[in-house]
Amino acid sequence: MSPSKIKTLSQSFFDRPTLEIAPEILGKYIVFNSPFGKLSARIVEVEAYIDQDDPACHAARGKTKRNEVMFGEPGYSYIYFIYGMHYCLNFVTEQKGKAAALLLRAAEPCEGMEIIIKNSPQKIITKPSRLLSGPGKFCRAFGLTREQNRVDLSDSLLYLEDRLESKVRVERSNRIGIRLAKDKLWRFYDSESAAVSKP
DNA sequence: GTAGTGATTTTCT
């Protein structure tokens, strides 16, 4: 693969309207240089969370210590802990002062399969496409914790790559796992991927 | 195949 076909996404990619970024981030690759080795995966499902007109967003009721990253500069990671067991990875979008992010819900494993399998429960290992099919599963398999919160995505630890051969069929639907604002069609996914969280 | 429940931190009422 020639280097010209791989492009690292810079901060300017995230410094745009969230709903414009969402369909474009599908098919991109997330790369994490973990302490155990290099990991990467193809993003196939995201959800948008935007402060304004979104009661389901963590930031809708003001800034807290947990969600303050979302109010800051775009192009950062936002990892939060939920339900006592799971981490979820978000990408902060839009300009400083506006709280918005994209929640990474699912991806297809690419590099670092051995590490991903080691981090996953025995039962789901038989189905590779299910290894990263959910936000909590993705963070567990990649070994992401609060230590990776507020990471600069233009740095070399955690970043996104645009691989031009990656093709996506984008579909959108209502979001999953929330009670509020279910009517908003802010979930974007690749309908041709086996790894999306909805079967 | 679908349905129900437990685990357990952060934040808000």
Added chain:
DNA sequence: GAAAATCACTACA
């Protein structure tokens, strides 16, 4: 004290 941007196990049809 309760709910939340979840997952995986168990039970039952």
